[in-house]
Amino acid sequence: MPNAWAYLALAVATEVAGLTAMKLSTESGGYAGHLVMYAAIALSYVFLARAVKTMSVGVAYAIWEGSGIALITLVSVLVFGHVLTLREMIGLAMAVAGILCVNAGEIHDDGAEAEAGDGRN
Template sequence: MPIHQQDQPMLGWLCLLAAIVTEIIGTSFMAYAARTESYWGYGVMAAALALSYYFLSLAIRTIAVGVAYAAWEALGLAGLALIGVYVFGEALLTQEMIGLALSVVGIACVVFGEDHGNAEEQAA
């Protein structure tokens, strides 16, 4: 099934979502492996982080690199904070929660501010 031109931006965002999810998985396994000295945990970590970078490279074909990287980093950070709290029993200070919320709001501003059309098409 061919991918149509109008479907490519959506595919880029799906690749970015996959990059974020695999980053969260990989970094979570990094923490798990470091705490338990589990060699298979390091293997999962390496594979998931490699997949994350691969999906990120696919995403930047249709999403501006700065926008994609900012969303990947900030949403991965927020997801990892939640994993830390709910899986590893870590506590977040109020200032840390405020900082995470501000980073997510900031990334939302960056993502929604991205120019989704081609400048040449808009000029015509």
């Protein structure tokens, strides 16, 4: 399972890199940024696919998508000077809370599956 988390972290990082390259390429007008964007996002899906081999797809996708949104928003604020509105901050907080709930539910489900597998009910 530790490899799944490493792959998931790489999936998030490459997604953020790809989206950052997309924003940079729109500002510069060059096509090299588009190539970097496509390559990074494709690589992100490869890493995500590796993560879901041993991890629940629901948990992996929730973490990948939610973390990606939070991190790209952070990049947007720190690198591109975007100012977050209160509504955006509340939305991000809700996304993080949702990720935590999905992840907590997965831990609970694993325990229930382990008990069922032991033959004890």
